[in-house]
Amino acid sequence: MVNAFSFACTACGKCCNSPPAMSLPELFRHRDRFIGCLAIGRVPRRRIGERVRVGRHEAVLDEADIAAFESIADTLLHRAGDTFSIMTQGYDYPSLARCPALADDGRCAIHLNGKPVTCEVVPLDPLVPDTLQHLVLAGRNQSASYLGADCIQEGERADAALMTAEGEIKDANARNALARRRRALEKEREVWGRAVFESLRKDLFDSPAALARIPPGGFLTISIVPALLAVASTSARCRQLCLDYIDSQLALIDRSIKQALLRRRLDDRPVTQELRGFAHAYQRAQTLLGTPLPAMEVESGTPSSLSPIEAYLSGADR
Numbered sequence: 353m354v355n356a357f358s359f360a361c362t363a364c365g366k367c368c369n370s371p372p373a374m375s376l377p378e379l380f381r382h383r384d385r386f387i388g389c390l391a392i393g394r395v396p397r398r399r400i401g402e403r404v405r406v407g408r409h410e411a412v413l414d415e416a417d418i419a420a421f422e423s424i425a426d427t428l429l430h431r432a433g434d435t436f437s438i439m440t441q442g443y444d445y446p447s448l449a450r451c452p453a454l455a456d457d458g459r460c461a462i463h464l465n466g467k468p469v470t471c472e473v474v475p476l477d478p479l480v481p482d483t484l485q486h487l488v489l490a491g492r493n494q495s496a497s498y499l500g501a502d503c504i505q506e507g508e509r510a511d512a513a514l515m516t517a518e519g520e521i522k523d524a525n526a527r528n529a530l531a532r533r534r535r536a537l538e539k540e541r542e543v544w545g546r547a548v549f550e551s552l553r554k555d556l557f558d559s560p561a562a563l564a565r566i567p568p569g570g571f572l573t574i575s576i577v578p579a580l581l582a583v584a585s586t587s588a589r590c591r592q593l594c595l596d597y598i599d600s601q602l603a604l605i606d607r608s609i610k611q612a613l614l615r616r617r618l619d620d621r622p623v624t625q626e627l628r629g630f631a632h633a634y635q636r637a638q639t640l641l642g643t644p645l646p647a648m649e650v651e652s653g654t655p656s657s658l659s660p661i662e663a664y665l666s667g668a669d670r
Contacts (some may be wrong), residue, residue, distance in 0.1 A: 355409065355486035355519065357493070358505050359475060359526075360512035365458040366501040368451040371442025372470045375536045376544065376579060377667045379440055380593065381466050383600035385452050386442035387608065389630065390548070390579060391571040392556070394563070395425070395435040395479065406490040420481035428479065428537045430549045432557035437479065438545050439537070440576060443630075445612055445623050469536055472529040475504060476521070478537060482530070483519040543661055544582035551578050573626070575633035584641055586661045593665050595641050598634045605631045 371386055379388040398421045402413045411417070430436045444452055455461040460471070477488045493504040508514050514522045521527050549557070556562045566572045584594040605627050612620045658666065 354517065356507050356517035357486055357489040357515050358507065358509040358512035359489070359503060359515040359523070360505075360509070361474075361503055362501070363459055364501055364503070365450070365454055365460075367474060367503075368454055368460065368471075369449050370446065371444050371451055372468050373439050373441045374468045374470060375540055376440050376583070377665055378466065378468045379442070379576075380597055380665060381667055382453075382462065383597050384604060385462075387444060387601060387604055387627070387630070388576040388597075389441050389443040389573045390576050391437075391439050391441040391573055392552075392566060393437045393439075393571045394566050394568075395429055395437055397435055404484070404487055406487050407494060409487055409490040411484055411487060417481060417484065420483065424479055424481065424534075428534065428541060430541075430545065430557075432549075432553060434563075436549075436557065438541075438548055440540070440579060441571075441573070443573060443627075444608070445620050447615070447617050447619055447623075469529060469533045473526075473533045476515075476526060476530055478530055478533045482521050482527075485521055486516040486519075489516060539664065543664055544579045547582040548578045551582075575630050577633045577637045580637060581640075583661060583665060587659055589658070589662045590665060591641055593662075595638065598638050598641075602631055602634055602638075605634075 373391065374382075374386065374388075376388075379386055398413055398418055400413060400415055400418050404411045404413065425431065425435050428437070430438060442452065451460075453460055453462045453467075460467060475489060475492045476485050480488050489504055490506075493506070503512075504515075505512060508517070513525075515526055516522060521530065580594045580597065584591045609624055609627055612624050
């Protein structure tokens, strides 16, 4: 079979070496476990005839490939000359080299209790067209994160699910997870992404000097507060949900910094500084959101009475 890769997760935890990308509702659900941030990445524009090579696997992008990339960009990403992703993301000390959801036995503590959709998508990439996911698997099969895990194997295997072959995603669970993650990203873009993009346009996206802070193939992490302010402005209930989230995050950041100080690692210092910046941003937002607007009163109600954004934030629209 052409470009066939199989995948069998052994729950070894090797790829769970950092907090995952998560939707805002997922961060709200796990507010006491994951520190939230915004991750801003620069997504390369693809061209017809461009060669994409991973090891011995290669694709020459044709018109259909470019159309697929453009469709993803139009629905999930943001354009300002270049193309950018803006996602909510878990944040932690890289020196820990583990996801905060990993239990002491190396297993996921939230596998059956709200595991992020991103984790179900692994090892695929929602920002890559389905026809090219075999290149994603080829790359990850060679990456250090998966080294020794033996979960991604080339070809069809009896003891693993056939993930990709002949330009298609063959595994139904993988197709479903990809579709759900893409829907979540589209929803994020609609609910708060556009507003955050516009709020950052002048100081970041229209500034070559500021954009230089985004490393090639990497991300710029900033406070999640711009996303919170965008959703908090829609109703009193959303405002209160954001305030509750901020309270939990301030406590979690405080615990994380105290633990880092006990570790006494020099490479933790820049992260501690950034976390303190997150805390200051939260405190400023707390002051801003803690002043109620005259026309806003927190209403009680059942999930059926929630507005679409309230339902989204609370997870009632899942």
